[in-house]
Amino acid sequence: xxxxxxxxxxxxxxxxxxxxxxxxxxxxxxxxxxxxxxxxxxxxxxxxxxxxxxxxxxxxxxxxxxxxxxxxxxxxxxxxxxxxxxxxxxxxxxxxxxxxxxxxxxxxxxxxxxxxxxxxxxxxxxxxxxxxxxxxxxxxxxxxxxxxxxxxxxx
Numbered sequence: 713x714x715x716x717x718x719x720x721x722x723x724x725x726x727x728x729x730x731x732x733x734x735x736x737x738x739x740x741x742x743x744x745x746x747x748x749x750x751x752x753x754x755x756x757x758x759x760x761x762x763x764x765x766x767x768x769x770x771x772x773x774x775x776x777x778x779x780x781x782x783x784x785x786x787x788x789x790x791x792x793x794x795x796x797x798x799x800x801x802x803x804x805x806x807x808x809x810x811x812x813x814x815x816x817x818x819x820x821x822x823x824x825x826x827x828x829x830x831x832x833x834x835x836x837x838x839x840x841x842x843x844x845x846x847x848x849x850x851x852x853x854x855x856x857x858x859x860x861x862x863x864x865x866x867x
Contacts, residue, residue, distance in 0.1 A: 736772030742780045755788040757806075764810045767818055778818045786825045798832035808840060817851030820844065 749759050789803045811819040823841045845852055
C-alpha cells in the first residue's frame, strides 16, 4: 500500500510536469489520460486532484480537454462510489474546495454537470453553486442560461 500511495502522490506532479514541458494538452494527451486514468474503470481522489492540478496550470488545452475534465470529475464524485448517483457532504465539500482553488469556467462546468447528473445532493449544494455564479465566476455569465437550468432543477 505504501508503494501505491507513493505512485499516486507522484501522479499529480508528473502529469502537470509533463504537460508544462510540452506545448500544452493535446487531443492525444486527453486520449492517453483517459486510457491511463480509467484503466481500472474509475478515477480515484488522487487522480481527480491531478486533473484539477492540470486545469489550474497555465497551459493551452485542446477542445477535448474540457469535456474530458468535466466528465471525469463528475464520474468520480457522482458515480465512483456506492451508493452511486449521489453526492455526499464530504464529496461536495471536497469538490467545492477544488473548484474554488481552480476558478476556471471548466471547473464551474463540473459543478453544473454534477448538479445535472446526481440524483441526490446535499440540500445546500445548489445554493452554493448559484452563489458562485451570482458573485461573478470567471467566464460565467450572470444571466439566465445553461447554468440556470440545472440549478433550478436542483433547488
